[in-house]
Amino acid sequence: MIKGIIFDLNGTLDNTNQAIARAFLEILKKYFPALKSSQLKKFSEELMIFFWQADKLADLKYPQWEMIDIIKYGVGKWAAFRKIKLNISQFAEDYNIIRKKYLSIKPEFASLIKKMPKRGIMKFVFSQGNSKTDVLSLLEKSSLTEKDFTEIISTKSFPGEIKPSIKILSYLLKKYRLKAGDCLVVGDDILADIMPAKILGMRTILISDYVDFFAKKVDQIYALIKSKAFSKTKRR
Numbered sequence: 298m299i300k301g302i303i304f305d306l307n308g309t310l311d312n313t314n315q316a317i318a319r320a321f322l323e324i325l326k327k328y329f330p331a332l333k334s335s336q337l338k339k340f341s342e343e344l345m346i347f348f349w350q351a352d353k354l355a356d357l358k359y360p361q362w363e364m365i366d367i368i369k370y371g372v373g374k375w376a377a378f379r380k381i382k383l384n385i386s387q388f389a390e391d392y393n394i395i396r397k398k399y400l401s402i403k404p405e406f407a408s409l410i411k412k413m414p415k416r417g418i419m420k421f422v423f424s425q426g427n428s429k430t431d432v433l434s435l436l437e438k439s440s441l442t443e444k445d446f447t448e449i450i451s452t453k454s455f456p457g458e459i460k461p462s463i464k465i466l467s468y469l470l471k472k473y474r475l476k477a478g479d480c481l482v483v484g485d486d487i488l489a490d491i492m493p494a495k496i497l498g499m500r501t502i503l504i505s506d507y508v509d510f511f512a513k514k515v516d517q518i519y520a521l522i523k524s525k526a527f528s529k530t531k532r533r
């Protein structure tokens with residue numbers, strides 16, 4: 298019987314990746330109106346990857362960076378990679394204005410949480426890097442509120458901690474007197490969400506748009522490659 302569910306926020310409850318790529322697409326269209334839409338889509342997804350690289354760097358090395366610094370760094374590295382001349386500061390600032398517009402809680406997650414019993418199952422949001430205020434303003438844009446959760450946990454409240462964090466998961470177990478085996482972590486990142494939860498003895502669900510197939514064992518790989526389903530796998 299599951300007594301506690303810990304939902305990762307970024308990329309699980311919210312549409313971070315879609316919002317990032319969509320906002321980059323919008324700004325690229327303005328800056329490069331002559332480019333074909335397939336090229337714009339490719340560039341926007343590349344920019345998303347450079348953004349995440351910058352975001353990780355900020356977590357590890359430059360905790361004082363604001364979002365705009367992260368965007369500028371990522372855009373700068375992308376422009377150098379593509380050898381594109383760009384007013385990086387202006388591009389990053391224009392992008393930052395529209396980024397927030399597209400960020401939301403996935404409606405299917407909002408209805409899933411609403412459907413779950415109010416009592417008996419504690420529900421947590423576990424966010425990396427967003428303050429509690431950021432999370433609350435995101436929830437406000439959906440049908441969810443703070444009351445739908447037992448606690449909103451942010452790495453920002455634990456100085457020096459980032460995901461993966463055994464310390465934060467252990468804090469939660471102790472505070473709510475939960476046994477690890479009675480908890481489930483739902484996340485989109487093996488290293489940040491799934492692995493530490495599993496090591497502590499929790500149940501885990503990985504949710505991701507980016508995985509075509511999942512293999513628990515090496516000997517499943519060759520059979521998968523030869524399968525009909527594999528050849529039908531769509532490219533993005």
Ligand SMILES: [Mg+2]
Nearest residue numbers: 305307308485
């Ligand atoms: Mg995530």
